[in-house]
Amino acid sequence: MTRVLMEGSEAMAKAAIAAGCRFFSGYPMTPFTETLEYFGKHLPDVGGVSINAESELEAIGMAWGALATGARAATGSTGQGLALMQESLSEITRAELPLVYFNMARGQGDYYQATRGGGHGDYRNIVLAPIDVNEAVELTQLAFYLADLWRNPVQIYGDYLLAHTNETVEISTMEFPPLPPKDWAVDGSLGGTGKSRNINPIGMSKLKHEIEPEAFWRRLHVKHKEIEQAEARYEEEFLEGAEMLVVAFGTVARFVRYVVREMRSEGIAVGYIRPITLWPFPYEAISNAAQNTQKVAVLEQNGGQMIDDVRLAVLGSAPVVALGGFSSDEAGFGIGPIHGTDNIRDRIEHGLAGQEVMP
Amino acid sequence: MSSGSDILQTDAPPSQPAEKLCAFKPDLLLSEDHHLCPGCGEPIAVRMMLEAIKELECSRRAVGVIGIGCYTALTGIIDTDLVQALHGRAPSVATGTKRMLPNGLVYTLQGDGDMVNEGLQEVIHSAARGENITCILLNNGVFGETGGHMTASTVVGQRTKNTIDGRDAKEHGQPILISEMLAQLSGTAYVARCGVFNASQTVHTKRILRKAFQTQLDGKGFSFVEILTMCPTGWFVPVPEGPDYLENVLGSVHKLGELKCE
Amino acid sequence: MTQIKSRGTVNIATERCKGCELCIPVCKPEVLRMSTNRNKLGMRYPELLPGCTGCTACLLMCPDFCFEVYRYQEPILHEVDV
Amino acid sequence: MELEIMLTGIGGQGVQLGAQVLAQAAALEGREVMYLGTYGGTMRGGNTDSTIVIADSAISTPPMVSKIGAALAMHHEFWRDIEGKLRPGASVVLNSTVFEREVDAEGVNIYQVPATEIATELGSPVSASMVLIAAYASLSGIVKLESLIQEMTQSLPSYRQQHVQLNERALRAGYQALDANLAPCWSQTEVAP
Numbered sequence: 001m002t003r004v005l006m007e008g009s010e011a012m013a014k015a016a017i018a019a020g021c022r023f024f025s026g027y028p029m030t031p032f033t034e035t036l037e038y039f040g041k042h043l044p045d046v047g048g049v050s051i052n053a054e055s056e057l058e059a060i061g062m063a064w065g066a067l068a069t070g071a072r073a074a075t076g077s078t079g080q081g082l083a084l085m086q087e088s089l090s091e092i093t094r095a096e097l098p099l100v101y102f103n104m105a106r107g108q109g110d111y112y113q114a115t116r117g118g119g120h121g122d123y124r125n126i127v128l129a130p131i132d133v134n135e136a137v138e139l140t141q142l143a144f145y146l147a148d149l150w151r152n153p154v155q156i157y158g159d160y161l162l163a164h165t166n167e168t169v170e171i172s173t174m175e176f177p178p179l180p181p182k183d184w185a186v187d188g189s190l191g192g193t194g195k196s197r198n199i200n201p202i203g204m205s206k207l208k209h210e211i212e213p214e215a216f217w218r219r220l221h222v223k224h225k226e227i228e229q230a231e232a233r234y235e236e237e238f239l240e241g242a243e244m245l246v247v248a249f250g251t252v253a254r255f256v257r258y259v260v261r262e263m264r265s266e267g268i269a270v271g272y273i274r275p276i277t278l279w280p281f282p283y284e285a286i287s288n289a290a291q292n293t294q295k296v297a298v299l300e301q302n303g304g305q306m307i308d309d310v311r312l313a314v315l316g317s318a319p320v321v322a323l324g325g326f327s328s329d330e331a332g333f334g335i336g337p338i339h340g341t342d343n344i345r346d347r348i349e350h351g352l353a354g355q356e357v358m359p
Numbered sequence: 360m361s362s363g364s365d366i367l368q369t370d371a372p373p374s375q376p377a378e379k380l381c382a383f384k385p386d387l388l389l390s391e392d393h394h395l396c397p398g399c400g401e402p403i404a405v406r407m408m409l410e411a412i413k414e415l416e417c418s419r420r421a422v423g424v425i426g427i428g429c430y431t432a433l434t435g436i437i438d439t440d441l442v443q444a445l446h447g448r449a450p451s452v453a454t455g456t457k458r459m460l461p462n463g464l465v466y467t468l469q470g471d472g473d474m475v476n477e478g479l480q481e482v483i484h485s486a487a488r489g490e491n492i493t494c495i496l497l498n499n500g501v502f503g504e505t506g507g508h509m510t511a512s513t514v515v516g517q518r519t520k521n522t523i524d525g526r527d528a529k530e531h532g533q534p535i536l537i538s539e540m541l542a543q544l545s546g547t548a549y550v551a552r553c554g555v556f557n558a559s560q561t562v563h564t565k566r567i568l569r570k571a572f573q574t575q576l577d578g579k580g581f582s583f584v585e586i587l588t589m590c591p592t593g594w595f596v597p598v599p600e601g602p603d604y605l606e607n608v609l610g611s612v613h614k615l616g617e618l619k620c621e
Numbered sequence: 622m623t624q625i626k627s628r629g630t631v632n633i634a635t636e637r638c639k640g641c642e643l644c645i646p647v648c649k650p651e652v653l654r655m656s657t658n659r660n661k662l663g664m665r666y667p668e669l670l671p672g673c674t675g676c677t678a679c680l681l682m683c684p685d686f687c688f689e690v691y692r693y694q695e696p697i698l699h700e701v702d703v
Numbered sequence: 704m705e706l707e708i709m710l711t712g713i714g715g716q717g718v719q720l721g722a723q724v725l726a727q728a729a730a731l732e733g734r735e736v737m738y739l740g741t742y743g744g745t746m747r748g749g750n751t752d753s754t755i756v757i758a759d760s761a762i763s764t765p766p767m768v769s770k771i772g773a774a775l776a777m778h779h780e781f782w783r784d785i786e787g788k789l790r791p792g793a794s795v796v797l798n799s800t801v802f803e804r805e806v807d808a809e810g811v812n813i814y815q816v817p818a819t820e821i822a823t824e825l826g827s828p829v830s831a832s833m834v835l836i837a838a839y840a841s842l843s844g845i846v847k848l849e850s851l852i853q854e855m856t857q858s859l860p861s862y863r864q865q866h867v868q869l870n871e872r873a874l875r876a877g878y879q880a881l882d883a884n885l886a887p888c889w890s891q892t893e894v895a896p
Binding site: 022023025049051053054055057058059061062063064065066067068069071073087088091095186187188189190191192193194196197198199200201202204205206207208 | 386387389390412413417418419420421422424434435436437438439440441442443444445448450451452453454455456457458459460463464480481484
Binding site: 370372398598602 | 678
């Protein structure tokens with residue numbers, strides 16, 4: 001296997017297929033469209049199915065139905081399209097189906113949507129936020145593993161630049177520990193035996209007329225607590241002796257990391273920490289890092305969303321300053337001045353001077 | 360005609376030699392117990408559906424995708440594999456299931472509130488796509504589960520909780536005749552409407568369900584069965600009058616028959 | 622006294638019956654009628670009189686799966702008061 | 704080493720194709736490559752530029768670059784956006800046939816290549832971007848001529864395969880237009896194979 005130059009959206013779709021994804025359904029929307037196109041073109045080659053659904057509501061419904069058969073299945077959209085899918089996202093979480101879904105977001109304004117969700121009830125989705133195409137290829141494959149391991153949806157949070165940047169990548173099937181058999185999946189074979197299956201989001205099972213919502217929700221809650229303990233991932237650089245710690249995620253973090261490396265090479269005491277999982281959020285890592293720094297800055301491309309989690313992590317042990325803000329092109333696809341190392345450096349220098357940046 | 364003393368003992372199978380023609384429940388039902396209202400038509404329709412699946416020897420390959428309505432309570436006793444969908448979304452879920460399980464007999468069970476209100480686009484798109492699934496609509500013209508509210512298939516004049524003086528076309532619009540709408544689409548292979556308001560129509564309902572399932576088994580495309588069912592509770596009519604009300608009030612607008620058979 | 626022939630019969634799960642009465646009008650030989658007693662649910666339930674043909678109409682219309690239908694190998698004759 | 708290269712021009716001049724061929728050729732030679740094309744809404748006549756980062760190990764540079772080590776300009780129309788990003792010592796290769804502007808940057812090395820003229824003489828001005836990237840490949844040693852030819856053939860869509868020969872002539876001519884290794888970007892030992 002050699003490294004090939006591929007566009008991010010195609011590389012992620014190819015990685016999904018390498019991970020065993022055999023069903024995809026989606027509805028076109030910039031900058032998610034190329035992901036959908038790639039699945040449409042290449043899933044049939046491996047005997048898979050890709051459907052250009054008539055709406056996002058239907059796209060996620062189709063993925064749900066495919067997941068119920070035990071297939072690895074995925075859907076995706078932009079944050080706008082995912083807004084339409086929220087009801088299904090919370091139900092699929094409760095039905096404990098291993099959905100993987102892409103958010104090729106128009107910026108980072110979907111942080112709340114990704115980590116809190118707009119769906120009903122108590123539910124949590126694992127959210128992976130790759131920094132570049134190479135990491136996206138790995139995280140896409142990890143997503144399918146985590147989804148199956150926990151029987152819980154996993155979101156891959158990307159954006160326009162991740163989707164459209166070409167990078168040299170190597171895509172081969174990654175090895176993960178063995179998973180339990182999907183004995184819960186429907187295939188019709190147990191009909192009439194008294195043991196037929198019911199994939200159900202409200203905890204209803206055969207021969208029970210009453211549901212037990214409390215017990216059901218409590219069981220899910222315990223699982224989500226376990227995920228919080230097990231799956232928080234992050235990257236850090238230059239924490240040692242950092243006067244200020246900059247927290248960023250996704251594509252913006254790529255600019256931040258570059259600038260922090262540059263500033264460190266000039267002897268400026270800045271550190272960097274990046275949540276790779278937005279949920280579970282790496283509270284402990286950030287909490288620990290905050291003990292040894294004078295202030296913590298959050299640089300995100302929105303009005304201040306992840307900063308809530310950073311504040312919860314830091315819990316007052318250091319001041320938390322907002323250096324992020326809105327930044328977009330005229331089309332609203334979420335590419336803007338913040339995607340420039342000069343702009344990022346300027347923001348970080350503001351932070352070092354003790355100034356917040358207005359979003 | 361007969362006096363009380365003529366009442367026969369019926370609390371056990373007969374002691375004289377006799378052939379059992381029909382058991383209490385169909386084989387694909389786990390239990391007879393359910394909490395649906397007296398006089399409800401839905402269990403009758405579900406019995407016919409399960410018998411049709413059994414008769415076609417599809418018990419071991421059927422997967423149902425179930426909507427949200429009173430009939431959802433029956434999912435605890437339906438002995439086929441099931442996927443519980445959201446309100447209105449069953450045809451899409453069934454699409455994904457069927458695509459990954461092409462040899463399965465994949466059916467949806469939805470009510471009129473589920474299918475014709477919330478999920479109208481789903482059933483239309485799945486039909487237009489010619490998706491090789493069977494969608495079954497239990498149409499009683501009301502949201503039974505919430506206590507009898509108007510749906511998109513409530514007929515003009517029908518009393519519901521929010522059209523208490525009867526649905527007025529000027530104020531509430533006209534009902535959607537979903538079978539007629541779907542029959543127009545070239546993606547549909549079989550469309551029929553039937554009802555469970557008397558024994559012969561109930562038998563006929565099973566015949567139609569068998570044809571719809573056979574359409575899927577033959578790979579001909581989208582099949583659709585609309586079954587008119589009684590909801591005396593939701594209609595505010597005396598329970599024993601349910602069948603007559605269904606036949607004469609709903610049935611006069613949602614007319615019975617095979618609309619398409621390819 | 623006269624003789625009425627029953628070609629079939631039913632086993633009725635009266636305790637499950639919710640008293641909807643849908644079985645009564647569909648019975649062509651008119652041999653079902655509602656009880657005067659009530660079951661544990663507080664409902665009246667169908668009772669069988671002589672003359673059942675084993676047509677299964679009652680079973681087909683029963684939402685509560687209360688009927689099991691049998692056909693006698695040899696019709697049973699009942700002596701009844703007219 | 705991470706080298707940022709920007710290509711600029713007007714839509715229709717082959718800037719995106721040139722960037723793609725250059726990026727693919729570097730990938731073919733085992734380099735780490737990142738590239739991102741940006742263009743206006745129209746196919747022809749609008750702003751078009753492309754960023755390529757070529758490196759010998761994992762790329763740290765983000766996709767929108769603030770500083771560039773080399774610029775290839777097919778036209779001066781959108782040049783101002785790029786000029787300010789040039790690093791000291793950057794290589795600037797200009798399509799001198801149509802580039803009619805002063806380069807306002809200190810400490811950069813400017814190379815004039817009449818790419819459109821060369822391409823026109825070879826048969827069509829549309830292959831001018833091939834002339835320009837090959838000229839840059841020659842002076843920098845960033846990729847070999849053979850790699851460019853191979854990736855050009857791969858990159859042309861099926862409905863443009865009739866242009867393969869013309870583009871190959873343009874690449875060869877461009878490679879001859881500037882002396883090799885005027886501004887080597889890899890160390891000599893790396894260039895050798």
